[in-house]
Amino acid sequence: MANNLYIASLEPASGKSVIALGVMELLSRRLDRVGYFRPVVPSTDPVDSRLALMDGRYELAGEPEERYAFTVDEVERLLAQGRTDELFKGVLEAYRALADKAPFVLCDGTDYTGVSTALEFEFNAKLANHLGAPVLAIVNGRSRTAHDVVEATHVARESLTAEGCTLLATVVNRVDPDDLDTIQEAADAVSHDDPIWVVPEVPTLSMPTVREVATGIGAKVLLGDTDAAMDRVASKITIAAMTLPHVLDRLVDGAIVLTPGDRADVLLGVIGSRMATTFPNVAAVVLTGGYQPEDSLVRLLDGFSSIPCPVLSVDDDTYGTATDVNAVPAVLRPRQTRKIATALDTFEAHVDIDVLANRIEVTRSTVVTPLMFEFDIIERARQDRRHIVLPESSDDRILRAAEILQRRGVATLTLLGNPKVVETRAATLGVDLTGIDVIDPATSPLRKVFADRYAELRAHKGATPDLAFEMLLDVSYFGTMMVLLGHADGMVSGAAHTTQHTVRPSLEVVRTKPGVAIVSSVFFMLLPDRVLVYGDCAINPNPDASQLADIAISSAETAAAFGVYPRIAMLSYSTGESGQGTDVKAVREATELVRQRRPDLQVEGPMQYDAAVDVGVGEKKLPGSQVAGNATVFIFPDLNTGNNTYKAVQRSAGAVAVGPVLQGLNKPVNDLSRGCTIPDIVNTVAITAIQAQQEAAAAARTQQEQGAGV
Known part of the structure; x- marks a missing residue:
């Protein structure tokens, strides 16, 4: 099975949370534990609602703080400072840490809530590539004709392909139910190998609950604060600025009734309507203007066995409150069992779950970005540190790279050269070489050992121990013999020497x-x-x-x-x-x-x-x-x-x-270009260390096979 999937919306308000919930439900039925990762969250205080939903419903891998990388504010600051590489590296590091704890990670992209909308599509596409994840694209089908949907899905496919992404499938969400069949037929007609599924708009999923409204407008709950009542969906705003009979004529199921706090008649009339079977069931009453009900009215209401709907109070006027209520977003939360059930039923009724599961199983991104490549080789090298010799200690780039490699734990290092000279130059550069050995070929007792072995290997070419002893003053020969005789696992050279100078000793004694x-x-x-x-x-x-x-x-x-x-x-x-x-x-x-x-x-x-x-x-x-x-x-x-x-x-x-x-070659020896940079050296050492790991693993397999008589 593939190990990740990236859900990316192509535009705002696409209902991505419903699709993410549906995919998580599918994965959780097939895997013991799934990772859920958000590269960017709106905030951590309060906790991102999508993270809270998934954490409350599923047994997720990792700790809560491991399931995201940055907040929107942090991303905007990094982008403004031109620190894009640092941003992507941070996301990749956070993702990999979580991926180590889960067989599969669902990556839920950004929501067009902070990062510049013009840049957000490209941002998500690049993130998907850096994480090596195929993309499930979400297109907003709201208020779109069949022609518009076909165009939007075509743009989505072409745009993602142009960015190098691997497209798993496309979901057109929030389509008008009356147009569902027509749009699905049009989508099927242009579908390629990757399927297109069309999901209808479900009004209740885009409506906030009374509790969300109360929180969003900063209301105080005066009466009727029960879980069932507060978690009811609010479907409409009714402004009660007329006489009570006209108000009653305008009531609808799920309405939030806004009225000035001194309109006792409206408050009593609406509460009374909830107790009658002949009127719609409103969701709540909001008293505006900061007015509180009179004491006598409160005593009357307290005499009721129960208040049939919540009564809220705000300081703002009716118009301002109506504007604030309209701005409250609908969010899926763990305790909203009805909305969650509706979301999952809708997803599973219009997305072929078996086909989606199969595509998740077999679809893998083959994209390897430079960031992924560099991150992977460093991490692989660190997992099993190998000993690498760097002969060219006289080159400042080598010394700077050695410090980086040592600090990051990429490899155990040996530099060749006069220790005092190397230490003096490192001090001048401000380079810390603590933990790195420095060997002088001229004074090392290994010189004689290496010379005797070299003379033995090259006797057919006229090599003698005395000649070999002189040759071993050459750092390339000394370093190569270290690798050959197991004093180092690999060598990297060439920053200050030609390719021929670096490679010749290996061709002579390491061989193919x-x-x-x-x-x-x-x-x-x-x-x-x-x-x-x-x-x-x-x-x-x-x-x-x-x-x-x-x-x-x-x-x-x-x-x-x-x-x-x-x-x-x-x-x-x-x-x-x-x-x-x-x-x-x-x-x-x-x-x-x-x-x-x-x-x-x-x-x-x-x-x-x-x-x-x-x-x-x-x-x-x-x-x-x-x-x-x-x-x-x-x-x-x-x-x-x-x-x-x-x-x-x-x-x-x-x-x-x-x-x-x-x-x-039989042993890992790698050359550098004389124009190499410090990152080039770091990467080449990491590659050499991985080659050494592979050589060790191959040798261990051979030994096991020989021991088993294979």
Whole structure:
């Protein structure tokens, strides 16, 4: 089963609480405990009504304060200060903390009550993507014709798709019951794979109770304060400014009667009407102007066995009170059993519960946003800390990144260099390296151990212990031997050294995994709205067809290991069968080799970049392709093309390029670009730590299999 769903209204007053309640009821019948999460709530004092409703009805995962991230005021302040990233990170952190405690989390989006309405749709779409949740879209069908509804649902689908969201279904809510069948037929006629359900307006659900009215207008309850009477729905306002006979003619069931507090005749007449079977049952009387009933009238009323409806009092005049009553919203609350039952009956009568449950089961968002990617790799690295060596302590970026990594508990770190020099430079930068070891290869007793082992491994190339002892002064060789001999789980270098300098020692002694013909690399390209994988942009100048196939398969496995669903585009200067030539032929052959070796992978090629990344272009050039327009893994035909493309995208599109991440080695060793930033270093160390976790897990599985005689 998928593990989350995001409910997003496309406009205000869509009745989203009814739909959220219906979905929660469905989930609670199938799961022991469900998480309910609101990214933004109007306030925490009083408690958000939707949170109170769900908490009062269901056994929810987590504590109440874990079920929301921010208040509307906090969101508006962060947006005004340009701290959007901090806002989204805060929501993601709060959501993940709750998700750890529940098999499924229903995310209930914002209600157009504070955040700028013009920005709110985009805000919810981005949140859904960052949380990796498919979207149940709610469209307001009130006062709309069938044509209007079709247009609104089309806009909803197109807008969400344009934002990269995965649409689960659409609910058109609050439709006029007389138009229900017509609108459902029109919706069915344009429905795609994702269904459209039409739910009618139920007047009582949009009407406040007497208690809500009393609270909303700040009224004092003088008489008739019983739970049943206060929880009755108030359907209409009747202003009693005429004589009593005319007032009685205008009474309707559920009316709130407003009258000046000195109109004893109206008060007695309305209460008397409630005791007669020949008149409608009003919901309450509100006395305005701050006037209280005379003592004699109070004694008379006290003599009744019971007061048939609440009598309220306010200081404001009748006109102002009428305005205030009209502004009181209807809110579903835990104790409103009738309204809750009505809401659930309406939802289940017009939404196919079995179809919805099945779609929740199978529909998953494949979107991986940069925020999700970075958050996930940091969290995964922290769960099982690995030991990473950073050889380039002379680079200030490495020292600053090391402090961040240490503070966040991403990995256990060792820096290579002269400890006094490193400490002095760190002090100058204001960097705290507490808890980080610094080893000087020149004086370390490990140098001799590493040199002897290196000489043994490279004897066939003429290496001697004395030569190896000198080579081990090189931090790249020293760090690589630390990884090889288990003194560290992985290495990250390249901020101050060339790729060749970083990778050569690994190719000499770490070598490739069994079954891997070639060491290659990928960059994780963190674009504003997605994460793409580029390979190979750093290692292999001119791979042949077989090597390209190996690179594609390795890149797909790396992508999947870090949460990016692999759809492989084998890139060339032509698409499909449109081009000829040696280079195109090699890409075509490589594509076929991938299909033969890994028939489970989605791969297409040869393909131009625009056809791989743009849905419209992809449909024109390769109609029906699962990869065209939706590629996530891009395999370049040669190093020249790949290296230039990744740098062009990095600089022109403002993408963060994480890598190059090396793939195919027996131990995790990763290169950095010499133009890398501090976040690049942090992310690459986290990736290296995860690779080390995976290596350890694979080794443990192998040991178990051998022990079991498999």
